[in-house]
Amino acid sequence: MGKLVSAAMIVRNEARFLAGCLDSLAGLVDEIVVVDTGSTDHSPDIAAAHGARVHHHAWREDFSAARNEALDCAVGDWILYIDADERVRPYDRSRLEHELADPSLCAMAVRFHPRTGYTAACIRPPHPPPPRD
Numbered sequence: 316m317g318k319l320v321s322a323a324m325i326v327r328n329e330a331r332f333l334a335g336c337l338d339s340l341a342g343l344v345d346e347i348v349v350v351d352t353g354s355t356d357h358s359p360d361i362a363a364a365h366g367a368r369v370h371h372h373a374w375r376e377d378f379s380a381a382r383n384e385a386l387d388c389a390v391g392d393w394i395l396y397i398d399a400d401e402r403v404r405p406y407d408r409s410r411l412e413h414e415l416a417d418p419s420l421c422a423m424a425v426r427f428h429p430r431t432g433y434t435a436a437c438i439r440p441p442h443p444p445p446p447r448d
Contacts, residue, residue: 318345321391329399337365
């Protein structure tokens with residue numbers, strides 16, 4: 316039997332968030348694919364400990380190339396693309412299977428419920444701002 320739902324993600328030094336994300340996927344997806352783009356923390360180990368298939372992809376300053384690598388590695392009929400700092404709310408797997416069995420579907424929407432301040436601490440500009448005159 317094939318896999319119905321895959322979760323795919325790219326990570327780099329996401330150890331702080333990754334376990335929570337992967338825990339939220341348990342029982343909902345059939346496989347988790349994590350593409351690591353050069354972590355120096357324990358992100359790959361955390362992913363593997365949660366049963367994810369970990370692939371390594373050299374970072375080339377191109378999110379789409381890394382994301383496409385994750386999508387290429389996923390084998391599910393449906394793919395949930397998720398970031399390490401996101402969580403899936405509890406959802407009934409049998410309900411999901413019923414919804415995805417509709418042959419007229421070609422895509423599904425995911426509703427986000429942002430939490431203020433949740434990831435703001437990890438957002439930093441890539442370079443210091445220029446000095447002001």
